[in-house]
Amino acid sequence: MAVEKPITDRQRSLAELTSNEAFTQRHIGPDAAAQHSMLSELGLNSIDELMTQTVPESIYLKDALTMDEGKTEQQALAYLKELADQNTVNRSYIGTGYYHTYTPNVILRNILENPGWYTAYTPYQPEISQGRLEMLLNFQQMVMDLTGMEIANASLLDEATAAAEAMTLCRRSNRSKHQAFFVADDVHPQTIDVIKTRADYLGIPVVVGNPETELDNVEVFGVQLQYPGTYGDIANIEKLVAKAKAQKAMVSVATDLLALMLLKSPGELGADVVIGSSQRFGVPMGFGGPHAAFLAASEKLKRSVPGRIIGVSKDSRGNQALRMAMQTREQHIRREKATSNICTAQALLANMAAAYAIYHGPEGLKMIAERVHRSTSIVQHALTAAGFETNETYFDTLTVKVGDKQETIYQRALESGCNLRLVSTDRLGLSLDETTTAEDIADLFRAFTEKELNTAELDAAITGGKATGIADDQRRSDAVLTHPTFNSYHSETDMLRYLKRLENKDYSLTHGMIPLGSCTMKLNATAQMIPVTWNGFANVHPFAPKDQVRGYETMIRELGDALVEITGYDNISMQPNSGAQGEYAGLLAIRNYQQANDEGHRNICLIPSSAHGTNPASASMLDMKVVIVACDENGNVDVDDLRAKAEKHADHLSALMVTYPSTHGVFEEQIREVCQIVHDNGGQVYMDGANMNAQVGVSKPGDIGSDVSHLNLHKTFAIPHGGGGPGMGPIGVKAHLAPYLPNHVVSPLKGDNEGIGAVAAAQHGSAAILPISWMYCVLLGKEGLRQSTEMAILNANYMTEKLSAHYPVLYRGRNNKVAHECIVDIRPIKEESGISEEDIAKRLMDYGFHAPTMSFPVAGTLMIEPTESESKHELDRFIEAMTAIREEIRKVQDGEWPLDNNPLVNAPHTMVDLASAEWDRPYSREEAVFPSQATRASKYWPTVNRVDNVYGDRHFICSCPSIETYQD
Known part of the structure; x- marks a missing residue:
């Protein structure tokens, strides 16, 4: 009697699946048949058997998580949309470093919503990261131009933590014996809060005060200023810098990139460090983030700058190639001697901000800045004429003295859909932005005066027909953003093609598996990404009134509850x-x-x-x-x-x-x-x-x-x-x-x-990306979350078993099992053949893969993590590539290929190699660029040959090369 073949989950109609199974089966790569095959390779009969052999009994959960079953994508999105709609998206004039902005649609669709940009990993392998490296170099150039500094990093986490990094940068770079750090009292309050937190255990006394009157009375190693200040005033930074340097203090200036289109740069005024946020360059507020901060500094500080700096080097053919500069690639490689623990940055958001500057160009950015400033000037003149007192110098922010009318005006503004800033008991603040219209200005005037404003008449009445918040001697006169990149892509067609050209240079999850150990490059499901750009999540100010963010708070609380249950913690x-x-x-x-x-x-x-x-x-x-x-x-x-x-x-x-x-x-x-x-x-x-x-x-x-x-x-x-x-x-x-x-300090949390x-x-x-993890937990539910972990462990053990026939596996746990990743030891192979782990990593690019984690946590090894999202087919493709590479190494060992001229040491290979008129290598072009059947069917092309790191270290360049270099 014939045995009926079991029906796999993939063969079942989705209508037959529970909601949890439907999404889980899309998230998990191997289907039931593949799982059975992999278990057979391991000599096991079930997932349960694998788990009992792998996870210590003393910690193994026998019961399911106390959570709901998973929802369908439609159910989860519908509920989350209800939460988003509970948020009130007022016109925000709160400022303090957060502004409404227009994200150009060409950038919204082609960067923020594009998996080709958002699923790529950190550019540790520069040969397959040239696109984002170029855009990050553009970001650095933009920051250097606008701040007037000689060097800039490729982004930090936010403005406040960038200020804290600036404080410690000043401390280790200044030989002054003074111990205190001075912070101007018009620095954004959240920045002061973070600086104080960071300073506490470092033993740094923080003095907050008016630098005009108090800086002479204290001895400090560094000073933090804000330009323009949080209340709108534009201080005489040059005078304050001179005062600080008279006592040998270093000066960090927090600033606004859009304001610097009109204001003299901090670099021109003597700053040592300049920090800030690039949020208003096309990145939504998102209830606080993520946004790309920046840190720029003088040339003498280049080897102490925290974070990442993108540098210009060359490849093995002598062509221009970009990379992360070695000396600042990771401060934390110094371990306990580190000056910073910065690991990740905000690359995606830095790319958006740079693209915004490229799309608008210097003329467009200056036009936006002038419009914002002129709108602010109209409001300032109107309120002054109505009897209110405001700051006289400003770019986009006014602080208005309103006396005992504060509550009345504040509530009247709320009723008209406007959020003002509560500054003190008798003052209100307002900050305008590129989205501010004449109607908005009229609404603001009505909220303050209960009168109508004729903006046309007032505009004409302003002296000389120009805004008056910036004195002539404060205005910028030097040219900025003169590099051709910022002057070439202003039509949508040109911008679209530029973004696509950069995207095509990068390897992402859209191309194949990224098997980086300890980094878990799993599926980022499209349904999880959709809510990020919804109006109710994207355009909310982080310091909006609590009753306007009920949906956000509910979503965050629900995610927190899920994480509490998953982790066994209490808060x-x-x-x-x-x-x-x-x-x-x-x-x-x-x-x-x-x-x-x-x-x-x-x-x-x-x-x-x-x-x-x-x-x-x-x-x-x-x-x-x-x-x-x-x-x-x-x-x-x-x-x-x-x-x-x-x-x-x-x-x-x-x-x-x-x-x-x-x-x-x-x-x-x-x-x-x-x-x-x-x-x-x-x-x-x-x-x-x-x-x-x-x-x-x-x-x-x-x-x-x-x-x-x-x-x-x-x-x-x-x-x-x-x-x-x-x-x-x-x-x-x-x-x-x-x-x-x-x-x-600004928005206190309950507890x-x-x-x-x-x-x-x-x-x-970075609240705006929390909906992604909320969706992940809700879609998978209690069973799907556990199954994801089980499949991550199965995939890792299957790969370990198959690779162990060709490479030594360094560590295994109980019953010879690994967890969700394995480490293959290349050191014995290198001793025998001369081929290194780096050669294998680069050769994998020719096979269409991102390399595993290289030389961590053990030098001379590759740490491989397949995750639960990769199918057996993709795992087998990687295993086949690693097996083929081992055979190539044997050809080197046997003398068939010389050590200094073989596909591994010459990897990766590019289209330039394929088209070369001369070919002096002992292997064919086909072996170089099409080493597997999979690459013949679909080929990812690295755009540069192996990058010369030593050259890049010796020739430190972190600005955009001339356009002739690109053309060459």
Whole structure:
């Protein structure tokens, strides 16, 4: 009797599937038949058998998460739309660094909503990242031009944290013996809040005051100014800089890029560092982010600038090629000696801001700036004529003295759909932007006076027919944005083609698998991305009245509740806007908790030798002394070494930072004992959430013994990496740490954490991308979340098993299993053949793949993570490529190909190689560029040959090359 072949999930009608199954089957790559095949390769009969063999019994969840079943895409979007519609999108005049803006549709559709841009990873492999590298170079050039500085980085997280970075940059770059940092009292209040938080454990006294009258009375190593100020005034920056430098203090200036189209640059006025936000260059407010901050500096500071700098180098053929400059690529590679823990930036948003500047060009930007300033001048003259007192110098912001009419005017503005800024008991603020119309101005005037305004008559009445908020001696006279890139793409056709040309140079998830270990490059489902640009989420000011953001608050609360259930913690803070910021916030909570319990002397942080570099960097930023804990030969934390060091430092032990599953890609059996040892010696446990993709629904860090974790929403919870950012790193804490979660001075958060400072500019960090993770959790539901973890583990073990026939696998856990990633050891192969892990990484590009994580956490290795979203077909394609590369290495070993001339050391190969008139290589062109059947069917072409990093380090150039260089 014939046995009927079972029907797979893929063969079932979607109508037969539950809502959860429908989305889960789209999110998870392998179908039921593929899963059965992979399990057979592992000698297993079921997923349950795999999980019991892989996950330690002591932490393995037997019961399902207490969450709802997954919803369909239609159900989830309909409910989320209801929440978005609960937000009131008023015309916002609150300012403080956040403005309404028009995102040109060509940029909206072709960058922000385009997976070719938002699913790419950080440009660690420059040969397949030339498009976004060029746009980030444009961003740096834009910032340098407008700020008048000699160098700029490729973005930071937000303006407030950029100011904190500027403070520490000044401290380490200034040989002054002075210990204090002066902050002008007209710096944005959220910036002051973050500066104070960062300064606390660094032992930096922060003095806030009027620099005109108080700067002479204090001795400081640095000064933070705002230009224009938060209340609108344009201070005499040149005079203040001279006053600061008279006492050998360095000066950081926070500024507005649009204002700098009209104002003299801070560089011209003597600033050492210039920071700010590029948000108003076409990036929606999004309830606070994500937005690309910037930091520009003088040439002498170039090797101390935090974050990433894109530099110009050349490839192996001598052609121009871009890369991340080595000296600033990652500050945290210095580990406990780091000056910053900055890891990700805001690449996607920096690309948008640069594209906005390119699309409008210098003339268009100046026209926008003049229109904003003229509108502000009309309002200022009208209110002055009506008897109100305002600041006399301004660009776009007015502070109006209204006396006892504040509440009446404020409410009248609300009734007309306008949000004003409550400055003090008798003053109101308003900031105009590029979206402000004549009707808006009339509404504002009516709110203040209850009278109608004839804008035409008032406009004509302004002296000389021009705006008067900027004095002639403050106006900019030098040319900016003169590079041809900013003067060539002003029609939509030209801009569209330029953006597409750059997109085509980059490798993203639209091309194939990005198997980066520890980075979790999974599917970012289209349905999850849709809400990001909805009006109810995109155009809300972070400091809008609470009753206008009920939908946002509900969505954030629901996401927080889901994360609490998933992690086993008691509270969540959404404020940290990157994984590294989450580390910082988590350690800060521990330190504040210990300080409140008279244990502020606890400053020892134990960190395993395998830890990510941001761990010791974050600890260093909180003035903690890092003590390294050894790992055993299997890659696990050496428990005996941990116990010895915990006991040795028991009187001063603050915390252990441990990643789980380990950075080596295994579930450590003794994790509960590890946590208990630390607790027994008076410390707290910080569990790095980088590898949470192997835990969701399977184990809970809060139940294992951890006190706090950050969650990389841009990894485990499907926020896309954006070519190098945005990211989100909310932290979960046990109840005893909840009172020490970050709060916010402008928009206080409910809870017991009153008086705790902010770690980011906005109260909920980059809130506009939180709907992505909300959708992820709601679509998958309790079963889908667990299945995703199970499939990530199955895919990783299948790949490990297949690759182990050709490459040594460095670490395995119980029953010879790995977690969600594996590390293949290239060192023995290199010793035998001379071929390095970098050669293999570059050759994979010829096969149509992004390289795995290279030389982390162990030098000379490749760390591979397939995620749950890749199909068996794609896994097999990668395995075939790695197998073929191993055979190519053998040809080098056997002498068939010389070590200095073979497909690996010459990789990647480009169309230029294919078309070369001469070919002096012992392998064919076909072997070079079409090494597999898959590449013949669909070929991704790297646009440059291997980039020369040494040349780039020796010739440090971070500005746009001349147009002749591009033409050459």
